[in-house]
Amino acid sequence: MLICLSASHKNADFDLLEKLSVAPGDLGARIVGSHESLGGSVIVATCNRFEAYLDLDEPYGTSPVPAIQSALREVGASTGVDPRTLRSTVELVHGNAVAAHLFAVASGLESVVVGEGEIAGQVKRSLEGARTQGTTTPEIERVFQRAARVSRSVKNRTGVGSAGRSLVRLSLDLAESRITDWAATRILLVGTGQYAGASLAAVRDRGASDVRVFSPSGRATRFARNHDITAVHRDDLADEAASADVIITCTTVDHHVIDAALLRAGRSDAAGPAPTERPHLSAVPADAVHGPAARQLLIDLGLPRNIDPDVASVDGVELLDLETIRIHAPIEELNATDAARTLVNRAAREFSAHGEELDLAPAVVALRSHVFDVLDDEIARAKARGDDDGRTEQALRHMAGVLLHTPMVRSREYARAGEQRAWMDGLEALFGLVPEASADAPAVSADDADTATA
Numbered sequence: 001m002l003i004c005l006s007a008s009h010k011n012a013d014f015d016l017l018e019k020l021s022v023a024p025g026d027l028g029a030r031i032v033g034s035h036e037s038l039g040g041s042v043i044v045a046t047c048n049r050f051e052a053y054l055d056l057d058e059p060y061g062t063s064p065v066p067a068i069q070s071a072l073r074e075v076g077a078s079t080g081v082d083p084r085t086l087r088s089t090v091e092l093v094h095g096n097a098v099a100a101h102l103f104a105v106a107s108g109l110e111s112v113v114v115g116e117g118e119i120a121g122q123v124k125r126s127l128e129g130a131r132t133q134g135t136t137t138p139e140i141e142r143v144f145q146r147a148a149r150v151s152r153s154v155k156n157r158t159g160v161g162s163a164g165r166s167l168v169r170l171s172l173d174l175a176e177s178r179i180t181d182w183a184a185t186r187i188l189l190v191g192t193g194q195y196a197g198a199s200l201a202a203v204r205d206r207g208a209s210d211v212r213v214f215s216p217s218g219r220a221t222r223f224a225r226n227h228d229i230t231a232v233h234r235d236d237l238a239d240e241a242a243s244a245d246v247i248i249t250c251t252t253v254d255h256h257v258i259d260a261a262l263l264r265a266g267r268s269d270a271a272g273p274a275p276t277e278r279p280h281l282s283a284v285p286a287d288a289v290h291g292p293a294a295r296q297l298l299i300d301l302g303l304p305r306n307i308d309p310d311v312a313s314v315d316g317v318e319l320l321d322l323e324t325i326r327i328h329a330p331i332e333e334l335n336a337t338d339a340a341r342t343l344v345n346r347a348a349r350e351f352s353a354h355g356e357e358l359d360l361a362p363a364v365v366a367l368r369s370h371v372f373d374v375l376d377d378e379i380a381r382a383k384a385r386g387d388d389d390g391r392t393e394q395a396l397r398h399m400a401g402v403l404l405h406t407p408m409v410r411s412r413e414y415a416r417a418g419e420q421r422a423w424m425d426g427l428e429a430l431f432g433l434v435p436e437a438s439a440d441a442p443a444v445s446a447d448d449a450d451t452a453t454a
């Protein structure tokens with residue numbers, strides 16, 4: 001049974017998401033080891049969501065709530081978040097709804113910016129990380145691989161990808177009102193990962209050419225060489241940060257890279273008079289300025305935060321962070337989103353129908369085995385009575401095939417209608433067959449869901 005524990009920008013504040021974003025790389029393995037019924041786990045952690053996809057192997061009639069609570073305790077222990085906070089915040093998705101939720105997430109329909117393109121790659125890398133940790137299961141593999149195909153289909157067949165903008169481009173759109181001439185703007189990029197590459201491409205599209213890069217992990221030189229920009233060494237960071245018109249941070253480090261002390265130190269080093277405004281930067285709102293000073297825009301795309309909020313105390317500095325970006329996220333393009341939702345929901349129904357057919361597989365095998373065991377006994381008796389030419393055997397085999405045809409067709413019909421239990425009840429009533437592996441996984445009741453999330 002698949003379960004998803006979800007905390008996102010829709011139900012959690014960024015302070016909580018920031019704490020969850022520093023979860024250790026082996027959290028999935030720790031969760032699997034926390035309860036005997038937890039067979040698999042994939043952790044999807046991005047700048048605006050934290051989700052644990054779990055595969056529970058529970059005997060029929062057993063509540064999954066103890067396993068879910070165990071997983072939440074492990075998440076709390078690994079991230080420093082009180083499990084009670086998690087229980088009151090995390091949304092529980094279970095059963096067939098997990099596929100629909102993951103397909104929507106991977107397609108960018110649950111993002112801060114609807115249709116943003118980065119999430120599909122993040123979901124893919126989450127699965128690859130779980131494979132490395134050895135925490136995937138056949139069912140997890142099946143739903144995540146299907147999510148990748150659905151994401152590509154949404155991108156290719158709907159307009160949601162072009163209607164929605166990436167987080168990077170939205171942040172720069174919000175910055176447009178502060179910057180009148182990107183070509184004359186000096187930019188410091190902090191980070192060398194996927195978001196850094198997207199940020200560099202986005203500012204170049206707007207005409208920026210004076211871009212420098214700093215990497216807390218020491219990768220700036222290689223990134224700069226590959227992208228034909230200037231690398232900033234650690235000893236020069238304060239000076240470069242103070243002289244940049246725009247700073248864009250997007251690293252995964254768990255500490256602040258830019259803070260007020262660094263900016264003030266850089267300004268102090270920059271010779272004598274107080275920095276002055278640059279004409280290509282529009283005035284920062286009055287409530288963000290404490291006196292005449294340089295105008296600087298800091299864009300923090302990191303989670304955990306890369307920029308200490310105390311930079312707002314520095315004259316002339318304006319901070320644009322994920323929380324601000326979320327508030328200003330544009331209203332989604334309804335037509336494109338509706339088309340994408342329709343495609344996602346259809347794919348989820350098909351996935352669930354196929355999964356329900358798989359649930360019946362052990363029962364189908366048991367019926368076929370029962371029939372063919374009876375058939376083999378009758379063929380043996382026929383041969384003992386002198387079926388030398390094999391005609392009796394041929395007739396018996398044909399009859400067995402005819403008799404099995406209708407139950408096989410009906411099994412698929414019942415599975416697609418979500419009524420596989422009725423088919424198995426009939427199997428038990430007629431033949432006394434109750435294959436253990438085909439018992440329905442327990443559904444989480446409303447009371448159980450409340451217990452798990454309150």
